[in-house]
Amino acid sequence: MLEPGQVLDNRYRLQKKIGQNSSRQTWLAISLMSQQQVVLKLLTLNPQIQWEEHKLFEREGQVLKNLNHPRIPKYQDYFIIDNLPGSRFPWFILVQSYIDGVSLQELLNQGQRFSESQVEKIAVEILNILVYLHSLEPPVLHRDIKPSNLILGKDEQVYLVDFGAVQDKAVAEGATFTVAGTYGYVPMEQFAGRTEKASDLYALGATLIHLITGTHPADLPHQNSRIEFANLVSIDVGLVNWISKLTEPNINDRISSANDAITALENKYTLSSAITNHKPKGSKIQLQKTANHLEIKIPRRGGKSLRFLYLMGFVVALLPQITNIIINTSRFWSYPNVIYASLFFGISVVFLLFFGHTDLYFDHDNFEVKWKLFGFCFWRKTGKNKNIREIYQENKKVASAPMGVTIELINNKKITTTPLSTIERYWLINEIADWLKF
Structure with missing residues (x-):
């Protein structure tokens, strides 16, 4: 069969096989004419292959031949070999330019996780390619x-590579069709033979979810056919809602075009989503609202704070040694009480942040915030709703830090709840702002 070093059609020397299935092979090769690396995609025409597979292969060549975009491989050649050694069947061969790089899947397999800024950059670059593809006639x-x-x-x-599933003509109503695409990235309408521009946007959204979470979208939980990912990441709510709009299961609820998706990404903070309009799955926050009041009980962080228990045990165990060293220095020997007070304060802050819980209460005119520790109220703040300037999350750029919901007053004073997960923060911000009619 095919071997590295073999020359096809007196023009292409095979270098390395980079893909194979029962009827297809993909090789990296050298063009003897240009001395440039190229990709050869080969399809055997044997009785076992489906005719639809041959049609897709032929369509890929025809489409690539008419495309001209710097981020898409360029069509170079298409030919047939009837007498390939070791084969009784002819082979169709498509030649395209080689993109020197690494696939995002390979990076995921290597354990790389993509940051929010990287994901946005990738999204914009792919959307610009889709703007070109979808604007063709x-x-x-x-x-x-x-x-x-x-x-x-x-x-x-x-x-963007591999146009083996490409479609350039609408499927006639009632015609037979081949389900193309990969499970986990394919929207429901594509399984039914209906593919629209928004179908590519769904696949892009599912891809971005994979990059952010590191988990194949098919392996993530689903609710009402929506991919549940927001509670697994610490990214901006605007990006969460934007990706959610790309992956709406109902195509009529999805962003419909690449141009619209770019505009929506630029204005992502104006988007709303079912993900942040409903209580996050698994959240223990208690929320009760009526026409007259809104009451929220935020529990302590619980099991997620075990690492802080270990840290506190370590600190407490070292306290005698640390104190002994400090009070025996010439600078601090006369200040043991200050030292103990400082240590006590630091320990108290950790306990309050990770073992305290917050109660919030709003009626038509007033609000009340209570911080509690082990059931005892140790801090209470009341005020007028009209004095609330904004409700948001503090330190928006510190994505990895535990944050709460912050209420900022017109006198610049701030009241912040105990720490919450990303999706819980945005859910509560939406709930409070909606109830107060912000």
Whole structure:
């Protein structure tokens, strides 16, 4: 069969096999004419392959031949070999330019996790490619966007490859169809043979979820056919809602075009989503609201704070040694009470942050916030609703730090709850702002 070093059609020397299934092979090769690396995609025409598979292969070549975009591989050649050694069947061969880089799937397999800024950059680059593809006449739909089909080039740009599932003509009503795409990234309408521009946007959204969480979207929990990912990440609510709009299961609720998706990303803070309009799954926050009042009880962080118990045990065990060292220095020997007070204060802050809980109460005119520790109220603040300037999360850029919901008053004073998960923070911000009619 095919071997490295073998020359096909007197023009292409095979270097390395980079993909294979029962009827297809993909090889990295050298063009003997240009001395440039190219990719050869081969399909055997044997009785076992489905005719639809041959049609998709032929369509890929025809579509690539008419595309001209710097982030898409360029069509170079298409030919047939009837007498390939070791094969009784002819082979169709598609030649396209080689993108020097690594796929996002390979990076995921290596354990890389993508930051919020990286995900936004990737999203914008792919959307710009989709703007081009979807604006063609007829529109070209990729139908198989996923991490393995996105190449991060040596130039740090993202390329969209593998147009083997491409569609460039609408499927006639009642016609037979082939389900293209990869499970986990394919929207429901694509399984029914209906593929729209928004179908590519769904696949992009599912891909971004994979990059952020490190988990294949098919392996994430689903609720009402929506991918549940928000409670697994610490990213900005605007980006959470934007990705959620890309992956709405109902195509009519989804962002409909790549141009609209870019505009929505630029204005992501104006988006609302079912994800942050409902109580997060697994949250222990108690919320009761009527027309006359809103009451919220935020429990302590619980099991997530065990590491702080270990830390506190370690600190307490070292207290005698630390104190002995400090009070025996010439500078601090006369201040043991100050030292003990400082240590006590630091320990108290840790306990309050991770073992305290917060109660919030609002009626039409007033609000009340209580901090409690082990059931005892140790801090209470009341005020007028009209004096609330804003409700938000503090230190928005510190994504990894535990944060609470902050109520800022017109006198610049701030009241912050005990720490919450990202999705809980945004859910409560939405609930409070909605009840107060902010």
